[in-house]
Amino acid sequence: MRISECREEDLVLLDEHMPSSGATSHHAVRYARHSAGTSTFLVAWRDQVPVGCCEVRWDGCAAPEIRAAHPGCPEINGLADWPGTLRSQGVGTGLIAAAERLARRRGCGCVGLGVEKNNPRAEALYKRLGYRPSVPYLDCWSYEDGSGLTHRVADACIFMVKTFAGPEDD
Structure with a gap:
């Protein structure tokens, strides 16, 4: 598996192999933030096919309670692997490790991520990787379906944080 920063030309393959729900490509939205810095x-790749992705949001989690509790903490957001048969094969772990390396290189003292309260399998993985539960919050987001209707979603989540001992802490 190879992990690299997304390039504009990767968006077609991402949309083909890891389809977004709704009319707007989540990949294009994430790439726009990536391009803006x-x-x-x-993106995680196997044999030139995207099998996972995540975004490191340098400005942190959008939820105000998380920003207040963890100012300056970047967030690993939108962690996904596809298809589901790839779960438990190291895709998520590899993406998280790559995100953590980027955060340490930037001098960040921690990194965080949200996990839905009804996802104990993901929470167990994050705990094994050194993340500790911190603040409960509602992850509010929306998407537009193919007919143009906007759907608003609120997922009950817990924000988990991993603190780094230093820049070389692996």
Whole structure:
């Protein structure tokens, strides 16, 4: 598996192999933030096929309670692997490790991520990787479906944080 920063030409393959729900490509939205420098959009590849992705949001989690509790903490957001048969094969772990390296290189003392409260498998993985539960919050987001209707979603989540001992802490 190879992990790299997303390039504009990768968007077609991402949309083909890791389809977004709704009319607007989540990949294009993440790539726009990546291009603007407010995030880093990472893609995991196997045999020239995208199998996972995540975004490191340098400005942190959008939820105000998380910003208040963890100012300056970048967020690993939109962590996904596809297809589901790739779960438990190291895709998520590899993406998280790459995101952590980027955060340490930037001098960040920590990194965080949100996990839905009804996703114990992901929470267990994050705990194994050194993340500790911190603040409960609602992850509010929306998407537009193919007919142009906007759907608003609020997921009950817990923000988990990993603190780095130093820049070489691996």
